Every structure is written in C-alpha cells, then in structure tokens.
Amino acid sequence: MITKSQKQLIKSLRHKKYRELNGLFVIEGLKCVQEAIKNDLPLTQIFCTDKFFDYFKKQTELTVFISEKEMEQISFLTHFSGALALCRLSDSLPIPISGEPKHWNLVLDEISDPGNLGSILRLADWFALPTLWISKNTVDVYNPKVIQSSMGSFSRVRVFYTDLDKVLSQTHLPIWGASLEGDNIYHQSFPESGWLIMGNESRGISPGLQRYISKRVSIPRFHPKSTVESLNVAMATSVFLSELRRCIFTR
Amino acid sequence: MITKSQKQLIKSLRHKKYRELNGLFVIEGLKCVQEAIKNDLPLTQIFCTDKFFDYFKKQTELTVFISEKEMEQISFLTHFSGALALCRLSDSLPIPISGEPKHWNLVLDEISDPGNLGSILRLADWFALPTLWISKNTVDVYNPKVIQSSMGSFSRVRVFYTDLDKVLSQTHLPIWGASLEGDNIYHQSFPESGWLIMGNESRGISPGLQRYISKRVSIPRFHPKSTVESLNVAMATSVFLSELRRCIFTR
Numbered sequence: 001m002i003t004k005s006q007k008q009l010i011k012s013l014r015h016k017k018y019r020e021l022n023g024l025f026v027i028e029g030l031k032c033v034q035e036a037i038k039n040d041l042p043l044t045q046i047f048c049t050d051k052f053f054d055y056f057k058k059q060t061e062l063t064v065f066i067s068e069k070e071m072e073q074i075s076f077l078t079h080f081s082g083a084l085a086l087c088r089l090s091d092s093l094p095i096p097i098s099g100e101p102k103h104w105n106l107v108l109d110e111i112s113d114p115g116n117l118g119s120i121l122r123l124a125d126w127f128a129l130p131t132l133w134i135s136k137n138t139v140d141v142y143n144p145k146v147i148q149s150s151m152g153s154f155s156r157v158r159v160f161y162t163d164l165d166k167v168l169s170q171t172h173l174p175i176w177g178a179s180l181e182g183d184n185i186y187h188q189s190f191p192e193s194g195w196l197i198m199g200n201e202s203r204g205i206s207p208g209l210q211r212y213i214s215k216r217v218s219i220p221r222f223h224p225k226s227t228v229e230s231l232n233v234a235m236a237t238s239v240f241l242s243e244l245r246r247c248i249f250t251r
Numbered sequence: 252m253i254t255k256s257q258k259q260l261i262k263s264l265r266h267k268k269y270r271e272l273n274g275l276f277v278i279e280g281l282k283c284v285q286e287a288i289k290n291d292l293p294l295t296q297i298f299c300t301d302k303f304f305d306y307f308k309k310q311t312e313l314t315v316f317i318s319e320k321e322m323e324q325i326s327f328l329t330h331f332s333g334a335l336a337l338c339r340l341s342d343s344l345p346i347p348i349s350g351e352p353k354h355w356n357l358v359l360d361e362i363s364d365p366g367n368l369g370s371i372l373r374l375a376d377w378f379a380l381p382t383l384w385i386s387k388n389t390v391d392v393y394n395p396k397v398i399q400s401s402m403g404s405f406s407r408v409r410v411f412y413t414d415l416d417k418v419l420s421q422t423h424l425p426i427w428g429a430s431l432e433g434d435n436i437y438h439q440s441f442p443e444s445g446w447l448i449m450g451n452e453s454r455g456i457s458p459g460l461q462r463y464i465s466k467r468v469s470i471p472r473f474h475p476k477s478t479v480e481s482l483n484v485a486m487a488t489s490v491f492l493s494e495l496r497r498c499i500f501t502r
Contacts, residue, residue: 115366119483126482128473153479186497222379222496228404229282231377231489232370238482238489245473246437246494 002047002066002074010074010086016140023089025142029081035152042088047074051082076144089142103193104244105173107133107164109209110200111233114139118149119234120198125153127241132159133167133195135206168212171195175212177205178236180229182216185240190247198237253298253317253325261325261337267391270340276393278336279328286403293339298325302333327395340393354444355495356424358384358415360460361451362484365390369400370485371449376404378492383410384418384446386457419463422446426463428456429487431480433467436491441498449488 012018013026024044027036030052036043037059046056046063049071056063062085071080106129111117117139124132139146141159150157168175174194197213199205205213219231219239231239263269264277275295278287281303287294288310297307297314300322307314313336322331357380362368368390375383390397392410401408419426425445448464450456456464470482470490482490 119486122479122483123486125474125479126470126472130474151479151483156474156479186501219377219493220496220500221377222500223376223381223407228373228376228402228407232373232402235370235374235485235489238486239493242470242490242493243497245471249471249473250437 002064002070007070007074010084013086014076014144016143019089019140019142024086025089025147026076026144027085027087027147028075028077028083028144029148030083032147032150032152032154033083033085035155036085036087039155041155042090044086044088046083046085047071048084049082056083077148104129104190105131105133105195106237106241107168107195107197108138109135109164109197109205110203111138111198112201113233114143114145115149116201116232116234117141117143118146118151118154120237121146121150121157121159122153123234123238123241124157125150127245129241130157132157133164134159134161135164136161164209168195168197168209174214176215176217177210177213178218178240179204179213179216180218182218184220185217185243186220188215188217188243188247190244192248196240196244198233198240201233253315253321258321258325261335264337265327265395267394270391270393274340275337276340276398277327277395278338278398279326279334279395280332280399281334283398283401283403283405284334284336286406287336287338290406292406293341295337295339297334297336298322299335300333307334328399355380355441356382356384356446357488357492358419358446358448359389360386360415360448360456361454362389362449363452364484365394365396366400367452367483367485368392368394369397369402369405371488372397372401372408372410373404374485374489374492375408376401378496380492381408383408384415385410385412386415387412415460419446419448419460425465427466427468428461428464429469429491430455430464430467431469433469435471436468436494437471439466439468439494439498441495443499447491447495449484449491452484 010026013024019025027033033046043062047066048056048063049066049068053065074084106124147154174191176194177197197205197209219236264275270276278284284297294313298317299307299314300317300319304316325335357375398405425442427445428448448456448460470487
C-alpha cells in the first residue's frame with residue numbers, strides 16, 4: 001500500500017531539485033536494490049510487488065507491499081522490475097580528501113548523458129578506480145537513469161562533484177587527457193599513479209582544464225576508410241581503463 | 252509538407268513487421284543522415300525542418316521541408332534533431348559469403364538491447380571488423396534505436412543475420428568466446444584471424460554454440476571487494492576488440 005503523497009514524492013525525485021529538497025533518491029530494480037542493502041546504503045523504504053516482497057521482507061523491515069498497478073505508477077522504467085527503494089542522499093559523500101590521492105583517479109568533465117555516467121561508474125568499479133572526480137556541470141549521479149545503468153556500482157564507487165580546476169592545479173601526479181589528437185594509447189607506459197580526464201560527449205575536455213594536461217592520449221582508428229568520428233565516451237573509457245590495468249598488471 | 256499517410260507509414264516503421272512489409276527503415280539525426288548519403292545508402296526521402304533543409308536540399312532532390320511540429324509528430328527521439336530519412340531495406344545485405352572469411356569476425360549471439368547493438372556497430376567500425384555475424388534472435392539492426400546509437404556506423408558495417416550454428420560448424424579458424432570463467436584476456440596472443448563470440452546480456456553464449464568454442468576468454472575483475480557481476484556487453488566488446496587490435500598492431 002502506497003499513499004498518494006508518497007507517489008507524488010517518488011515522481012518528484014526524477015528532478016535534482018526535489019532530490020536535494022527531500023534529501024532522497026530512487027534506486028530501482030532487483031539487482032540495484034540488492035546491492036544497496038549489501039553496501040549498507042541508508043535506505044528509508046523498499047516498495048515491492050508480489051514478485052520480490054517475501055525476498056526483501058526477510059532482509060529488512062523497510063519493505064512495503066504494493067500492487068503491480070501501483071508499481072507501474074511510480075516506476076521510472078519502461079519495464080518495471082518489481083522493486084523500488086528510497087535512499088537518503090548521503091552527507092558524507094562530498095567530504096574533501098586531505099593530501100594527494102594515490103593510484104589512478106578518473107576525472108569526468110561535463111559528461112551529459114546519464115547512461116554514459118552509469119556505464120562509467122560500472123567500469124570504475126570493475127577496473128578498481130574507487131573514486132571519481134566529477135565537474136559540477138556533469139549529470140547528477142542520483143539521476144534515476146544513472147543509478148539504473150550503473151547496475152549497483154553507484155553504491156561502491158565514491159563520487160566527488162568538485163571544482164576540477166582546484167583539484168588539478170594542486171596535484172603533483174601526471175595528468176593524462178583523452179583526446180582525438182593524442183598519442184597512441186598502445187605505445188604508452190602508464191605510471192603507477194595519475195589522473196585520467198574524460199571530456200564531454202561532443203566538445204571533449206573543456207579549455208579551462210586543457211592547460212593541466214601533461215599527456216594527451218588517443219585510441220587509434222583502425223579502419224582506413226572509416227569516417228567514424230569518435231568512440232562513445234563510455235566505450236573510450238573502457239579501452240583506457242583496460243589499458244591502464246593491463247599495463248600495470250603485466251609489468 | 253508531409254501527408255497523413257506518410258506520417259502513419261513512418262510511425263509504423265518502429266516495428267520490424269512493418270519495416271519488412273514496406274521494405275523501409277528510418278534514419279534519424281543529422282550525423283546519421285549525413286553518413287547514409289556519404290555511403291550511398293538507398294534513401295527514398297529526407298524530411299527536414301528549417302534547421303537543415305537548405306543543407307540537405309543542396310545535396311539531394313529527395314529533401315522535403317516539414318515544420319517543427321510535423322517533425323515532432325514523426326520523430327522517434329525525445330529531442331528530435333531536424334532530419335529524418337527513409338531508406339530502403341537492402342536486399343544485397345544478407346548474401347551468403349562464399350569461402351572462409353579472413354581476419355577477425357565478430358559474432359553476436361542473442362544481443363537484446365538496441366543500444367548495445369548500436370554501440371557494438373560503432374566499435375566494429377572503429378576497430379575495423381567490417382562484418383558482423385548475428386544470430387536471428389538478436390535485436391533487429393534496423394530498429395530506430397540501433398540506427399541512432401550506431402552514429403552512422405550502421406552504413407559501413409555489414410551485418411549478416413544468419414544461422415550461427417551452421418557458420419561456426421564449418422569454419423577452420425579458431426573460435427573464441429567471451430565468458431566470465433575464461434582465461435585472462437591480457438595473457439593471450441591473438442592469432443591473425445578467428446571468430447569472437449559475444450553472448451546475451453544476462454545468459455551469455457547459448458549452449459548450442461558453446462561446443463564450437465576453442466578458447467574462453469575473460470576480462471579480469473580488478474577490485475578485490477567488488478561484487479560487480481559483469482561488464483555490460485558493449486563495454487566488454489570494447490575491451491576485447493581493443494586487445495585484439497593492440498595485440499596484432501604491436502606485434
């Protein structure tokens with residue numbers, strides 16, 4: 001059973017303004033809700049249809065039974081899955097890190113597509129880059145589509161929305177930037193630690209951050225006749241992180 | 252100006268049945284329509300709003316002016332771009348290839364998400380695997396979302412919907428299959444030619460094709476505590492094709 005005001009609240013959480021106002025965001029889908037529980041995220045309620053009610057009820061008192069029709073009304077998905085949780089926006093996420101972060105750090109500059117950010121979260125999780133540094137004008141990580149496409153990885157990867165200019169101006173580590181005019185990534189030897197910047201889907205890395213880049217790297221195009229302009233940013237991130245890990249791993 | 256019956260025709264092309272019945276599919280977006288013209292695809296009409304009418308009118312007599320409102324009515328996109336073309340389904344695509352195909356061939360077994368197929372077309376184009384061999388139960392390549400997310404690559408990559416069992420049972424080349432339990436991809440030496448099979452988003456490669464696989468390969472998970480189950484199939488394809496090309500390229 002779900003009240004009319006709860007329905008209105010959930011629908012409003014599609015928008016960043018209302019997520020911030022209510023301090024809540026939506027996690028949807030069996031896998032995503034399971035991961036949120038496993039990673040101790042501050043859930044406040046889990047709405048379940050018949051399909052998953054018994055399963056989640058055993059795990060937490062927060063579980064509420066709703067009908068298929070009610071789920072259809074609150075779900076953000078075309079094909080709703082039967083489990084939708086509300087989670088508190090965590091105040092502890094955007095704490096400043098003191099000192100220089102070690103290892104490799106992924107930096108996202110103005111990524112605008114929620115699906116791309118979700119995919120990159122999943123990649124960062126897989127390739128063990130546990131912290132993402134993200135420009136303030138990048139799409140909101142609590143956007144339902146980001147949460148959905150990260151497939152649970154949003155609950156393990158730490159995300160800092162920050163002034164990238166400030167962060168990058170203070171580092172002593174090498175800063176690599178993805179660029180169509182960069183050096184061939186397959187000819188590089190990755191240092192043990194550094195920053196890798198991925199830029200906006202159409203415009204690339206913003207001019208303000210270009211000055212901090214110590215090396216530009218690119219994925220060569222192999223098709224001689226191809227006029228394909230670029231790889232999608234999530235696909236390119238996939239190749240760069242794979243190369244980074246292979247290079248350090250097989251050293 | 253667009254007639255009521257043209258509108259109905261275009262809307263119907265969302266469905267495979269009507270694409271086949273009319274022998275037409277939709278190409279939408281500036282970039283995709285540009286690529287279709289560049290690659291001599293058999294377009295029958297290009298509908299443009301004010302934004303691109305003059306641009307396309309100079310290139311082809313097929314260009315028709317329509318209002319923003321009319322475009323909104325026929326577009327499959329949330330944010331329509333101002334250019335939508337109709338293209339004939341080509342009979343010449345599914346011809347059987349005689350003899351053994353050379354080099355590396357990508358095989359897709361039951362990929363169900365249109366965005367994934369579109370992304371994989373773009374990857375195949377970038378990494379120079381010009382032919383895709385696809386199971387008949389994989390999502391239709393002429394689905395508007397596939398066309399859209401391939402960003403024009405659909406017009407350069409040849410796609411064969413075929414009986415994979417038949418194709419793979421007759422080959423003498425090595426057949427590699429992506430599998431979570433496979434050998435570490437970074438420890439492999441790719442031969443000069445072969446087949447790489449990518450399986451369904453949740454179920455992986457189907458049991459019927461498993462028996463043809465000569466080597467199972469996987470991308471290692473680097474995060475020791477991560478419970479991320481798998482990479483998205485397009486991200487994984489990105490890593491495998493990158494490794495394939497790096498390996499052959501730097502030999």
